[in-house]
Amino acid sequence: MTVTITLNGIRRTGEVQPDTSLYTFLRQQGCLSVKCGCETSNCGLCTVHLDGRPVLSCSVPAFRADGHEVTTLEGVQKEAEEFGAFLADEGGEQCGFCSPGFILSVLAMARELENPTDDQIKEYLAGNLCRCTGYQSQLRAIKKWLAARKEGDK
Ligand code: FES
Ligand code: FES
Structure with a gap:
């Protein structure tokens, strides 16, 4: 499926699987600041902003971010x-x-x-x-x- 997000102010589109996490998608988009420590919502390392609110990107399916704004450290x-x-x-x-x-x-x-x-x-x-x-x-x-x-x- 195709996902389009506004990433750090720039419109970005990519193909994801239903189980692709937002964390993985962001890394694929070149945001290497986003890190993964546990993949189980326990460490906070993967925190990004989704429409201005902090979320654990390891636990958000990438498709959920479709049409939304995502901000990383970059x-x-x-x-x-x-x-x-x-x-x-x-x-x-x-x-x-x-x-x-x-x-x-x-x-x-x-x-x-x-x-x-x-x-x-x-x-x-x-x-x-x-x-x-x-x-x-x-x-x-x-x-x-x-x-x-x-x-x-x-
Ligand atoms: S990687 Fe630990 S909460 Fe996401
Ligand atoms: S894991 Fe980064 S300072 Fe401890």
């Missing part, structure tokens, strides 16, 4: 770099395997929640494993980045 490079600088400053940067999904979840959270509490941040990101650098450094980075964004909006 499509949010400027925001990702800005947030990445805060992570690095706090010693919270992660490896290239788990970072893309984590960053996409953080960006989605920033759009969804206004002034999130620590508990809300932790809850929102609970599905993103691993955090080899620990949770506290990331929490500090997220809060400082959110505050800086807010300041920039004034």
